[in-house]
Amino acid sequence: MRSGALIESxxxxxxxxxxxxxxxxxxxxxxxxxxxxxxVRWGNIVYQHEGTNALAIVPHKSHVNLQLFRGAAVAPMYPQLEGSGKGVRHLKLRAPEAVNADFIARLTAAAIDALDVPEPH
Structure with missing residues (x-):
C-alpha cells in the first residue's frame, strides 16, 4: 500500500x-x-526527518497527542508539553479547534531542530 493510502486508511x-x-x-x-x-508505525502516524522519528500523532480514548520524540530538549521553551521521561514529550488535544496551526508549525520546527541534540542516556 502506498504511503498516502496507508495514512488515509x-x-x-x-x-x-x-x-x-x-x-x-x-x-x-x-x-x-x-x-x-x-x-504508520505502532498504530500511529509517525513523521520522519531524514530517516529519524521526529513527531507522531497518537490517538487515545478521549484525546489525541502530538508526540515529539526529542521533546525533552524543547520542553523548557514549550511549557504546554507534557511528559517526564528522558526524551519524549507530547501535546494533548481534545478538540480540532484546539489545533493552532502556527503553534504546531513552531513545535514541528523545534522537533526537527531537536534531532540535532544528542539523546539523553
Missing amino acids: WFDMLTDEQRPIARALHAAVTAAAPSLHAT
Whole structure:
C-alpha cells in the first residue's frame, strides 16, 4: 500500500471524536514541514526527518497527542508539553479547534531542530 493510502486508511480506524483532531494535526504538521515522511508505525502516524522519528500523532480514548520524540530538549521553551521521561514529550488535544496551526508549525520546527541534540542516556 502506498504511503498516502496507508495514512488515509489510518484515519478510517479512528473514532468520530479522534478523526477531526488527527486530521487537523496532520494538516498542520505537513503544512509546516512538507519534507517530513509520514508513515504508520505502532498504530500511529509517525513523521520522519531524514530517516529519524521526529513527531507522531497518537490517538487515545478521549484525546489525541502530538508526540515529539526529542521533546525533552524543547520542553523548557514549550511549557504546554507534557511528559517526564528522558526524551519524549507530547501535546494533548481534545478538540480540532484546539489545533493552532502556527503553534504546531513552531513545535514541528523545534522537533526537527531537536534531532540535532544528542539523546539523553
